[in-house]
Amino acid sequence: xxxxxxxxxxxxxxGFRGDPYFWDYLKALAxxxxxxxxxxxxxxxxREYRSLAGKELTDEYGDFAVIRQFAHGGMSSGGVxxxxxxxxxxxxxxSRLTAL
Numbered sequence: 001x002x003x004x005x006x007x008x009x010x011x012x013x014x015g016f017r018g019d020p021y022f023w024d025y026l027k028a029l030a031x032x033x034x035x036x037x038x039x040x041x042x043x044x045x046x047r048e049y050r051s052l053a054g055k056e057l058t059d060e061y062g063d064f065a066v067i068r069q070f071a072h073g074g075m076s077s078g079g080v081x082x083x084x085x086x087x088x089x090x091x092x093x094x095s096r097l098t099a100l
Contacts (some may be wrong), residue, residue: 006030015083019079066079
């Protein structure tokens with residue numbers, strides 16, 4: 001079983017417009033990855049964010065990054081919402097992984 005299985009069902013709500021593109025980016029990478037522990041998953045997501053954003057994925061209120069490759073128009077185009085990822089995205093993915 002590949003890690004991408006936890007990305008199959010997309011969330012109904014996102015933080016910023018770049019969040020679904022970051023989700024899809026992670027899913028594409030995960031297609032070639034084996035299942036890992038929830039803590040390893042979080043470390044991996046944070047490492048990928050840092051490589052794209054050039055900064056840490058923090059839980060500081062209102063923090064975000066604009067990632068050009070995810071910019072496809074709109075007011076928050078390319079924006080990846082740190083709050084959404086730390087409060088919703090990562091916990092959701094970790095819970096799905098634990099359920100496997």
